[in-house]
Amino acid sequence: MYKVLLATLTTLLLVGCSDQSWRTTDVADIMPPLDFALVDENGDSVQAEEYLGKPTLVYFGYTYCPDVCPITLARLGDAIRKLDDETRDEIQVLFISVDPARDTPEVLKRYTDAFGPEFVGLSGDKAAIDAVTNRYRVAYEYGEENENGDYLVTHSSAVFAFDREGQAQFLVRDSHPVNDVEADIKRLVAQG
Amino acid sequence: MAYLMHKTMIKRTCRQLAFTTCALLLTAGVAQAQSLDVTNARLSLLPGNTPGAGYFELHNSGDESVTLVGAESPAFESVEMHISSEHNGMAHMHAFESLDIGPDERIEFAPKGQHLMFMRRVAPLNEGDEVEVVLTFSDEQRLPVTFNVVSPTSL
Numbered sequence: 371m372y373k374v375l376l377a378t379l380t381t382l383l384l385v386g387c388s389d390q391s392w393r394t395t396d397v398a399d400i401m402p403p404l405d406f407a408l409v410d411e412n413g414d415s416v417q418a419e420e421y422l423g424k425p426t427l428v429y430f431g432y433t434y435c436p437d438v439c440p441i442t443l444a445r446l447g448d449a450i451r452k453l454d455d456e457t458r459d460e461i462q463v464l465f466i467s468v469d470p471a472r473d474t475p476e477v478l479k480r481y482t483d484a485f486g487p488e489f490v491g492l493s494g495d496k497a498a499i500d501a502v503t504n505r506y507r508v509a510y511e512y513g514e515e516n517e518n519g520d521y522l523v524t525h526s527s528a529v530f531a532f533d534r535e536g537q538a539q540f541l542v543r544d545s546h547p548v549n550d551v552e553a554d555i556k557r558l559v560a561q562g
Numbered sequence: 563m564a565y566l567m568h569k570t571m572i573k574r575t576c577r578q579l580a581f582t583t584c585a586l587l588l589t590a591g592v593a594q595a596q597s598l599d600v601t602n603a604r605l606s607l608l609p610g611n612t613p614g615a616g617y618f619e620l621h622n623s624g625d626e627s628v629t630l631v632g633a634e635s636p637a638f639e640s641v642e643m644h645i646s647s648e649h650n651g652m653a654h655m656h657a658f659e660s661l662d663i664g665p666d667e668r669i670e671f672a673p674k675g676q677h678l679m680f681m682r683r684v685a686p687l688n689e690g691d692e693v694e695v696v697l698t699f700s701d702e703q704r705l706p707v708t709f710n711v712v713s714p715t716s717l
Contacts, residue, residue, distance in 0.1 A: 433608075435655065436614055436680070437615045440606060441714060444714045484714075485715060509652065522655050524652055524653065524655075527648050527651055544648045
């Protein structure tokens with residue numbers, strides 16, 4: 371009897387925990403709300419406020435990255451496509467390019483369109499990008515140019531998630547299992 | 563005279579032997595190329611002129627190690643071997659020059675790891691197209707491989 375009670379209590383505690391925190395990294399108390407002043411895919415100046423009202427995922431990358439960036443975005447797209455039809459339209463993914471020299475609005479638009487209608491490309495001048503990367507404590511660094519003028523960019527691999535009010539919720543690292551990422555995105559969208 | 567004849571015959575036999583050895587060596591070279599087997603060759607591509615990534619599996623069923631030293635394709639101005647890695651939350655990518663593949667070893671070029679980086683397409687490409695790529699090895703072997711053009715969303 372005692373054992374059964376203990377097991378029930380443990381289960382209740384576990385259920386309680388899973389309701390309280392994200393399966394990926396909870397950053398609700400340590401990351402500031404969504405805020406930026408950037409340029410969108412149409413070349414228009416935009417503010418973070420314009421993106422409030424929908425749960426938002428933010429990823430920092432660059433289009434000249436053939437491997438990690440498209441795979442990360444494609445996996446987010448997979449997770450979004452697993453959502454119910456009604457909730458799917460409610461989420462948006464902001465791809466903030468830290469390589470504005472190559473990622474013009476036109477290039478960004480073509481790139482993000484390939485992943486789905488939820489994906490929006492943003493960039494800006496160095497000061498505008500640095501304001502965002504400093505705010506979320508992520509770094510980026512340009513490699514040396516080769517003889518063709520090509521260069522690689524080292525950038526954060528994290529995906530930041532914000533709720534409809536723009537409050538930071540969780541952070542997805544490369545090491546988080548896909549199941550956990552999908553569960554958290556589903557929960558983020560389901561939140562009222 | 564008989565002695566001279568004999569000498570010529572020996573010379574001829576030697577030449578034949580040398581020829582046979584040479585032919586054998588050549589055959590060995592071909593056999594070695596046949597011992598390399600590439601499967602699941604995909605070229606992940608996005609619209610425009612952003613670079614693409616090449617993924618595949620390579621099995622060396624031969625008895626000798628081979629060293630992959632690069633790739634080339636008539637469809638792209640340049641192809642490099644790159645590796646992605648993650649340290650302290652940062653995504654890194656750098657080029658590498660060669661990769662040894664031991665006897666009976668299988669290697670994989672896969673998302674977020676080793677990949678071919680295809681830069682500047684010569685002509686527009688679409689999903690479903692096929693691209694000819696030649697993998698090059700340090701012993702001058704050239705292995706032609708057909709890559710299927712796919713979207714990164716299909717990987």
